[in-house]
Amino acid sequence: MTTQTLQAETKAPTSGVVELSTVSRWYGNVVAVNDISMTLNPGVTGLLGPNGAGKTTVLHMMAGFLAPSKGAVTIDGKPTWRNPAVYRDLGLVTERESVHGYLTAGQFVTACAKMQKLPDPAAAARRALEQVEMTGAADRRIETFSKGMRQRTRVAAALVHEPRVLLLDEPFNGMDPRQRMHMMELLHRLGDNGHTILFSSHILEEVEQVAGLVQVIVAGRLAASGDYRRIRRLMTNRPHVFAVRSSDDRRLAVALIAEKSVAGIEIEATGMTVRAADYGNFTRVLPRIALDQGIRLQQVVPSDESLESVFSYLLEG
Numbered sequence: 001m002t003t004q005t006l007q008a009e010t011k012a013p014t015s016g017v018v019e020l021s022t023v024s025r026w027y028g029n030v031v032a033v034n035d036i037s038m039t040l041n042p043g044v045t046g047l048l049g050p051n052g053a054g055k056t057t058v059l060h061m062m063a064g065f066l067a068p069s070k071g072a073v074t075i076d077g078k079p080t081w082r083n084p085a086v087y088r089d090l091g092l093v094t095e096r097e098s099v100h101g102y103l104t105a106g107q108f109v110t111a112c113a114k115m116q117k118l119p120d121p122a123a124a125a126r127r128a129l130e131q132v133e134m135t136g137a138a139d140r141r142i143e144t145f146s147k148g149m150r151q152r153t154r155v156a157a158a159l160v161h162e163p164r165v166l167l168l169d170e171p172f173n174g175m176d177p178r179q180r181m182h183m184m185e186l187l188h189r190l191g192d193n194g195h196t197i198l199f200s201s202h203i204l205e206e207v208e209q210v211a212g213l214v215q216v217i218v219a220g221r222l223a224a225s226g227d228y229r230r231i232r233r234l235m236t237n238r239p240h241v242f243a244v245r246s247s248d249d250r251r252l253a254v255a256l257i258a259e260k261s262v263a264g265i266e267i268e269a270t271g272m273t274v275r276a277a278d279y280g281n282f283t284r285v286l287p288r289i290a291l292d293q294g295i296r297l298q299q300v301v302p303s304d305e306s307l308e309s310v311f312s313y314l315l316e317g
């Protein structure tokens with residue numbers, strides 16, 4: 001199997017903040033991560049791959065939660081496994097929420113600051129909540145928050161000790177478009193401020209809106225690495241299938257079918273399936289048409305099947 005590993009347009013320095021060198025991780029007989037090397041530098045990098053590709057395993061090894069079965073994971077040259085000193089320098093936002101809803105955002109983030117043994121936990125919590133624009137909601141209980149607010153609170157908790165490296169596992173999952181946009185702005189801002197950020201996603205569109213650089217993993221292997229525009233071209237110059245739901249599917253279908261980038265549409269009770277001839281044009285045209293027609297888009301998701309085929313296409317080389 002050949003892989004298409006692309007070099008970034010600007011050549012990365014030979015040593016980065018976070019390094020994986022020839023890292024593998026297996027669980028019993030399952031090889032979750034297979035001989036991956038990558039370098040992360042300040043800024044935002046996307047870790048893109050289908051479900052089960054090994055993204056969570058990579059993030060957990062970086063965070064020091066899991067030992068590599070082979071190879072080394074380092075931050076500034078220091079191994080992350082069994083090395084509490086490096087934990088001061090990294091924050092992890094896990095995929096699943098595990099937050100006590102009865103706490104206020106302020107209490108929760110302060111508790112995290114205490115666990116980090118910070119000298120002034122309340123001040124650190126205030127600073128972190130301000131960073132994620134949650135100051136106004138600091139005294140509200142987390143169970144009253146929207147998904148987006150809860151995620152931002154969890155990001156504040158991961159940032160409370162001011163780590164340089166922030167790892168986020170599928171941070172956009174379950175968010176509506178506005179919450180997503182807010183989180184994207186936050187990651188941009190942190191990246192611009194010099195943080196080294198890696199976030200995982202199985203959705204190309206999400207990654208390309210936030211990250212200049214992308215690491216694509218498929219079936220535990222690094223399939224492509226580098227500037228997202230080049231990877232996107234590789235991945236998008238081929239047909240795609242999207243599941244679309246809107247406030248008026250029939251009217252949207254009529255408007256869409258006139259578009260060159262749309263090859264076919266099927267309307268079902270639960271929404272419609274759109275076959276796009278060209279991924280890039282379709283994703284640009286769709287919001288414009290919806291806006292022109294006064295139709296609200298409720299869901300636009302590349303179908304898993306087509307996404308899987310895109311990823312395996314990358315591996316075919």
Ligand SMILES: Nc1ncnc2c1ncn2[C@@H]1O[C@H](COP(=O)(O)OP(=O)(O)OP(=O)(O)O)[C@@H](O)[C@H]1O
Pocket residue numbers: 027030031032049050051052053054055056057058
């Ligand atoms: N604790 C475990 N024991 C056995 N197999 C595991 C374990 N954790 C992960 N795996 C397997 O390792 C592979 C990679 O899983 P991982 O969770 O890292 O992928 P992922 O890209 O994050 O996927 P997802 O988005 O679905 O979580 C999968 O085949 C998964 O079933």
